[in-house]
Amino acid sequence: MLPGAMSEAVAKKSPEQDGEGSSRRSSWGLLVTAGVGGTLVALYAVVTPFVTPALRKVCLPFVPATATQVQNVLKMLENRSGPLVDIGSGDGRIVIAAAKKGFKAVGYELNPWLVWYSRYRAWRDGVHQNTKFYISDLWKVSFSHYTNVVVFGVPQMMPQLEKKLEEELECNARIIACRFPFPCWIPDHTTGEGIDTVWAYDLKHYRRCETKNLEITPERES
Template sequence: MEWLLFVFISLAVAFIFWVAVFVVFPLLMGASYEVTQDDKMKKMIKFARIRKGDKVAELGSGNGKLVIEFAKLGAEIHGYEINPFLVLLSKWKINREGLKEKAFVHWKNFWSVNLGEFDVVLTFQVGYIMNTLEKKLKREARKKMRVVSNNWKFPTLKCLKQEDKVYYYEINSSNK
């Protein structure tokens, strides 16, 4: 009977840990994990207009799907993810694809990263952080930065292109 209690407590602790790592913590820091649909990914790639040598950031890189696709296009891409399991999965997939020289996933909160060095920023966040994220991007952009957002608009940035809830913006010295 004691082993049954041990199993029950172990499962309860595992469940609480899972909810904390995959639901609560991500929602407090940004969006929860959701895979970008293939049709949306194609639109994000089209809007980003990747050129060889571009440096790209993905804010909340999830399973590494976009990181891998953008690296295949020749970009140096850095994904920032707070879920350690998704970071490990992404790194494994990057290694399997042979993209270790172009694709990097960091176990790091993107709020602590200076995004000014990037040519392109990709995001699939949640509505309530878009205002704060817009301020961060405007503050840190040092050159013309192309920003592609999946599903959520920025509150004051002028959207230059929009298709199926994928939004394209440019931030430069004239619209900071």
């Protein structure tokens, strides 16, 4: 074959080879895109249940309690007895820690994934007989039979929750607020600092002050 003919043959093959290479690169690009997309979808499916709002009336994402917060809550429960409830119990660490201290502890959480995970953790830690976890909206539950209440809330929900607990709880109840205090009540005890701060409110003290303020002064004789 003449040199000119060879060059012409090579020239004719080049576009086909370029087309094949481009097709291969396109296929690899599609595979990589599909792989990344699939990973993101799987990650979203796993993570979303743990970060979606736990309560419907306010946006309350799941933020795990720190080890210091748990210890501060337990400190506020010293010398206390009776049933305990954690409102918005998340992954169950407060309920489980309280159960290990001898409390009959219950957690209410709207997120079913977190409730199932909490039950598994309680079983793993050997306290499942002293713990219960319910999938429920806190605004639809009465807490009247609990004497110890733990709350991890946000500022938007605290005024309404304060009113709800005041109406439902008995005078011997203690309410422990984490991260954010109640707007009107004056705490009887405070411990920790920053995000680990915990406030404890003894309802009997607040109601005693309220009763005293509502006393009627006898009228003087004219």
